[in-house]
Amino acid sequence: MTPDLDVAVVGAGIAGLTAAHELRRAGLTVRVYEHLPEVGGRMRSVRHEGWTVDTGAEQVAPRGYRATWELLRRLGVCPADVPRVGGALAVWRDGRARLGVGENTAVLTGAGLSARARPALAAFSARTGRHRARFDGDRPEATPFGAATVRQVAARYHPDLHDYLLQPVAGCFFGWDTARSTAAPLVSLLLESGAPSGWRTYRGGMDFLARRLAEGTDVAAGRTVREVTDAGGHAVLRFDDGQVRARAAVLAVPAPVAAALRPDAPADERPFLDACAFTPMLKVSCLLDRPLAPPARRPLHVLLTPAVEEDVLSGVVVDHAKDPGRAPAGRGLVTLVAGPRRVRDLLDADGDEAADVLVRAAERYVPGIAGACRHRLVHAFRHGLPEAGPRALRERSGFVARPARAVEYAGDWVMLRPASEGAVRAGALAASRVLSRLGRRRPAGLDRAEEIRATA
Template identity: 60%
Template sequence: MSPDLDVVVVGAGPAGLSLAHRLAGTGLAVRVLEANDHVGGRMACFRHDGYTVDTGAEQVPTYGYEHTWRLLRELDVPLADVPTVRGMLAVWRDGRAHPGLAHPLGLLTGAGLSVRGRLDLLRLQARIARRARAFDPDRPEDTPLGMGTVADLAAHHHPDVGDFLLEPVVSGFFGWDPARSAAAPFVSLMRAAGPASTWRTYADGMDTLARRLAERVDVRTGVPVDEVVAGTDSALVHTGEGTLTARAAVLCVPAPVAARLYANAPADEREFLSASTFTPMLKVSCLLDRPLSPPSARPVYALLVPARERGRDGVLSGIIVDHVKNPARVPPGRGLLTLLAAPSAMPDLLTAPDDEVVRAMTADAEPFVPGLAAATVANFVHRFPHGLPEATPAALRSRRGFLARASRPVDYAGDWIMARPSSEGAIRAAATTAARVTHLCATRKEPV
């Protein structure tokens, strides 16, 4: 019996859509199935009354994102549609914001680090620069940092480096617990991405790339997949609307979701799937009647709140000032803040009612943005139970064997495969998977 399609792609995030785009370009019949009613995955946007809110990812670096920029050029997205982020990245310490984090200026102004902390950071940067080629973000398991965690890296340096740089960045942007996540992927990614002064965002929302790709491929939203089963030379994809047969199915979803959907995953794949854990992500968007920001000597687009500053009961790890990041995200004269939940608060917040989440998060944010409560016109909660790949040492140890596996009717793509929590990681994984799937389909001559 002829299959319905050459390839069924499960998931319409950047991995799934870029994979489908590549495969369709080779002449294969491809369909993307997405459970949500919109595309974008963890790069989705929420739009309300003239406000554009990035519910997941926040920026796209100029450097270290070669596959992303190549795809944007292919889609004819002009550079003007991906403007440089305005404002600076800051860290909170001793009652005030210190701008310049991940920026060359920070080494002069401190960016929250003491003089001794800055000197130790310079020594760390020099050591990394001397072995720059060893910090390949595509092969984090091969770096000189080995399987050490972020906490291990911090322990070898002045306390300020861990407390006011490493911990707030990995907690605020990745939702990581420094004691669980490997340092190698983080250091490799940050080295490749360059200083924060070169980071960019999409003018019309972080889902711009996903929306452009979706215009070029066959995408069916609102179609949850219940199960995927591999046969000898085909795959069955079971949905509430029926079953599709394909020469190949590709799971472009977080690893825990892929493990649940793939009914008969081979044993040699399950080790890496099990090790590829994810951290949740929770954000609260605050739509404001005026453009409030954390008080600072320089405009900041993001303020990170270290664990040492937020205290044991603090639920806030950072604040994105969206109207500074890109003024086009809000109506004239208005403001928009995004509050990031701390990893330690996730067990309680992730399942709490929205009104409880909003109360807890905004109460914690008020001291950093005085007047927030009075200026707020609406709040929205955005949850991702599988927010970002945790990139644990266990995942790094089993990654090499996973990448060397044979081609099969069911495959995967996603940033977790690269141990690189970013859209670039997703698109790079999709490029590798596209080559595998194209070769697999070429061996099956019967036309669809």
């Protein structure tokens, strides 16, 4: 039977839309199936009474995001659409915000580390700097840290390095438990993305890229795929009300979802699929009647709240400092990120109950926030970010060496790079693998050197 289309993509997040974009450029007929009513996945934004609320990802970096910037150039995005993030990154310690986290001056200022811990930060920075070329975000399994966890690596240094730097960063931005998550992807990403003072965001919401990629793309929103199988040379997608045949399929969904959709996954795919755990994430966006923020010597974008100081929260994001357009004039927008130790319980709680817990905790850092809240929006992701545990790191090389098949995968978990850049790279890689099998021409702008590097 003739397939209904060339390629079916499951998932309209950044990975799926990037894969669809590259395949459409190659002249293939592509349809994207998304169970939600809108595109964006973990980079969705919602609009409410003049506020623009980012539900997941918060920023992009000018360095280490080469595939993203190349994609933006090809889409004709101008620099003004990706403005520099406003506000600084700080960590809470001993009752106040300590500035300078992640900046080059941190070795001198401490940025939340005690005086005795600053030599440890210098030693850690020197070691990673000497081996910088080996901290390759496309091959995290090959770094000098091997499969050691964040906590194991930090144990070689002063405790502050873990408690007031690595743990707060891993907990707030990735939802990671440092005793389970490996250090290699985290350190590789930090080295590649550079200082927080250079970070950028998308004008008008973090879903900007998803919306641009979706323009002209056949997206079937509100369509839930129940199963995807390799039927001997083509893929079959099954829905509640029928099925679709395609010459190839790309599963651009979190690894646990892909594993459930693919019961017939081959032996060289299943170990990595099963090993790729995801951390849940929960955030509460507080739409404020005035622009409140944590007190600090300079306006803040993110305040990290370490687990040794705070049990409920892992961070406070000041969205109206990140980009003034996120809130109406004279208003504020602050997002509270649940800590890794509390997020699983909060996911099962009522939304108002979860918001109450986080807002009460936030009064310590943003006095008056409860009284200033006009609305509270809860964003919950059971599959927030890939955790990159030791087993996943060990199984990845076998997964990337598998032959191209009728069913391919895309997502930040494929790269074990917990960032939107990982999703873009994985989407481009999946498109390249599909094209190599179908025998159609590659997109003119696809970076062949990057493809080889990502699959090495």
